[in-house]
Amino acid sequence: MSAHRRVFGALIRMDSVTKRYPDGTVAVDRLSLEIPDRSITVLVGPSGCGKTTTLRMINRMVEPSEGTILLDGEDVTRQPVTTLRRSMGYVIQNAGLFQHRTIVDNIATVPRMLGRSKREARERAAELMERVGLDTALARRYPYQLSGGQQQRVGVARALAADPPVLLMDEPFSAVDPVVRKGLQDELLRIQDELGKTIVFVTHDIDEAIRLGTMVAVMREGGRLAQYAPPAELLSAPADAFVEDFLGADRGVRRLSFFPAAGLELTTVPVVPVDATAKRLGAAAKSPYLLVTDVDGRPLGWSEPRDLTPGDIGTDRLLPYGRPFTPGTDSLRAALDCAVLSPTGWAVAVDADGKVLGVVSQSAIGEAIRTAHAGHAGAASAPVTGAVS
């Protein structure tokens, strides 16, 4: 497991925090939360559940009505508000870049506020552009010349510029299309692996929460905490009907992303090279389908044994093999997906070079899922097996 999944001590501790507005609306209701150090904690819930208000109380953009928030053991109200905010990176939806400043000067904003020289701040900014995956050729451009995804990367770089221990992110990836969002999420996980910040991340997207979160706090209307758990536990044991409903219908399948595919038992019996001899074909012929590979071992497609002629297998009549999975890095979810997509019901496992390691049937994957669930029986009060058919 990558570093961002490791849990250290609590850095931010919210104790019975309430936000009540003068008109009587309660945005957050007696919320207590321990946000672990060096990990991503996601606040997720439907709109109006108080997740953004909760985030904004941490850097005092919103002042709590009751309760205390401790940062590293110290009440956040004890230090001047600007000092507090400068110790936390802040990323918002649509990035909120300063359109009159170049990209490099946008990123250099906080170091400049902290009194660094212009040159030093710009050097730091260029360094951060590379860290968040931006071409430094964009340094002299203005925000309007960048795509939404690029702007959001600048927003992240700007928040990281002064190297704050805490990063607050308020729906940072909501306004970009799904492909760009996936890229930004990957980038965030990579950056987190390298830097180990304490990140509090607000989203309304449960998939994003499960993908990014070390811990996920599900909030419900009225600013109350519905469940606070690691994502795998959330999927296996939702606290109540609200959480279960919010997780959506396919939580069983999604939970499989937390089980590695490495333990699957692969078989090479039905795998035959394109130049296979009659003897080799005969040995494999008891399988209902055979996977034909090229001479280097890369998959070409499926075929029924009787359609194959020794020595010269016609590759144009082969059935597509779908999308292969890599046992070392993929999850059971990816393996199951491959099996479902494959016309034969068998998933193809390949190594990092794309060479076939073996194949595995849907029923073998189903068996592995049952075993994995049995291993997690303590955490899973509601075993999920219905997804495999």
Next chain:
Amino acid sequence: MNVLDFAGAFFGDGAHWHGYDGIPQRLLEHVQYSLLALGLAALIGLPVGLVTGHTGRGGNALALVATAARALPSFGLLVLIVIMMGFGLLPVMIPLVILAVPPILVTTYEAVRSVDPAPVDAARGMGMREGRILLQVELPVALPLILSGLRSAAIQIVSTATIAAYVSLGGLGRYIVDGLYQRDYEKVVGGATLVAVLALVTLALFWAAGRLAVSPGVRRR
């Protein structure tokens, strides 16, 4: 004789190009009155507009004052003030400033109000102080609109500063007032032409100021 002939005769007469009633002298006086009035109006209108725009408070009061000030006739006000205070530069400045403050005040307020709230939120969240947010985040983005307010105020001042001549002061209004009195229409047309040219020069200056002061990131080119 048509208007062009009048203007040609006026500008062709060498006597109009020197002396205390010469074009350079009157032009200089006119520019001085205008700059002084614009400076005073900006001194009042800009800070009030920036602060009310930033805080979002006092918008209604502002609109009320601005509308009331716009309803005051400059010439009537001048006569009234001269009767009350006597002749001098101050009685001329008061109506000009009252004329120029509303466009500056209202556009500055609107300009700051219309700045995208996201960068302001980001700036506040990264620990920027309010004064700095106003001057370094909102002002640069609001600048094109603020300049347009200053520009319309400047144009109005340049054309209205002619009333200074009615109370014995100089400026280009001298030619118009004296010309009308002396039935010297060359002078009237010449004076009016100079005022119009000065207004166009003012426009050009503001265009140049916009090119220089507004960031390419805001101009978007």
